[in-house]
Ligand code: SAH
């Protein structure tokens with residue numbers, strides 16, 4: 472017998488698979504919130520789901536191609552569901568949906584619904600239309616209204632650490648990047664809306680909030696007094712919320728790192744000493760060709776100022792190797808910058824030509840083998856820096872926020888202020904608590920620690936020296 476999907480009382484299974492950045496993670500949570508009133512409850516496997524959403528990423532070719540192979544697998548599941556008399560709806564959301572909607576319609580007829588990052592607040596209506604329609608329903612507009620005004624209050628709180636999108640889109644147009652095209656132009660949510668969402672998160676047990684934006688430090692949301700608030704002002708406002716112990720933000724652009732934000736790192740206890748500040752390259756020629764609009768020395772000076780304000784800050788970054796025209800000397804400049812700055816963690820990628828971006832048609836594309844060698848050389852240095860950073864914290868006592876129960880019996884996993892994962896023997900009652908932990912061992916990706924005696928002094932974070 473065919474199930475009647477228009478009956479709002481029926482429990483339905485929703486499977487969401489998320490690719491890409493933290494903003495997609497946030498959006499996936501909001502999609503679940505939007506669909507809950509229609510009877511959709513989250514499930515952790517696509518088999519037997521009534522609605523599958525792939526929330527996709529277009530940043531590099533590999534990320535986009537993953538979506539098409541997943542759709543191939545889903546086609547089989549959809550056919551199996553149909554044989555049992557069930558209709559499985561398949562939706563593609565996120566940046567691939569935005570960038571390739573027409574191509575996707577042609578290439579993957581299995582898709583019932585294509586929705587962009589700025590229109591997913593219309594999902595309930597689109598899902599209803601997809602049930603009635605024979606072809607794919609498509610909504611990839613950049614509407615005048617903000618989706619944030621149409622989203623229900625956050626419900627899907629998952630543990631003591633939460634993401635909160637405060638800014639979206641980008642007007643910087645780095646020549647390699649698709650984000651300005653997939654997410655649209657820069658937009659900041661009003662400060663009051665952000666503060667209200669943060670208070671709700673804290674009331675449901677959240678202790679740490681990571682503010683999100685493709686260019687989060689370009690935040691300039693309308694303030695309560697009518698004047699815009701900067702990210703620094705917003706952080707001071709959030710720091711007043713009782714129970715909110717930790718504030719982080721990501722991703723930042725070097726050009727938007729203003730004095731007030733740097734000062735906040737020295738003044739706001741809840742603002743964690745970790746900063747993801749992508750530089751992409753250490754060569755001024757390449758930075759110019761990328762349209763980053765700063766030099767390698769601008770970035771070095773910026774790091775000096777940030778470290779003056781907060782000496783123990785853990786630096787993180789993003790790098791692209793093999794950007795068109797990158798010579799051996801340009802690449803050597805990147806290695807030099809990495810050595811000068813020293814990172815606690817970093818992400819590095821081979822340049823991937825993205826359709827529609829200016830760099831993709833530049834004459835001097837770098838051969839794949841050269842990119843592979845450069846990536847390996849860069850990652851060797853970055854990995855060594857990460858290990859050194861982790862080892863430098865061994866022997867310290869650090870406040871750890873326990874975020875989840877570990878896989879081993881009696882084990883909890885938490886994070887230090889510097890965003891290192893720490894495995895500690897502790898009971899599940901520690902979930903959501905911040906407790907002093909003595910860091911006893913380190914490897915590349917994580918640390919081990921022991922709960923310090925409750926009377927133990929918490930070491931001042933600035934006692935950590937990075938080698
Ligand atoms: N807004 C952030 C970055 C967002 S994209 C910023 O300005 O730094 C995340 C990272 O993906 C980028 O920092 C960059 O390192 C990488 N990236 C973006 N486009 C890429 C491309 N075409 N090829 C390879 N890496 C890319």
Ligand code: SF4
Nearest residue numbers: 641643644645648650
């Ligand atoms: Fe992309 Fe970031 Fe550059 Fe914007 S600032 S175009 S998101 S890399």
Ligand code: F3S
Nearest residue numbers: 491492528529530566
């Ligand atoms: Fe990817 Fe879109 Fe985020 S392209 S990195 S999901 S903004």
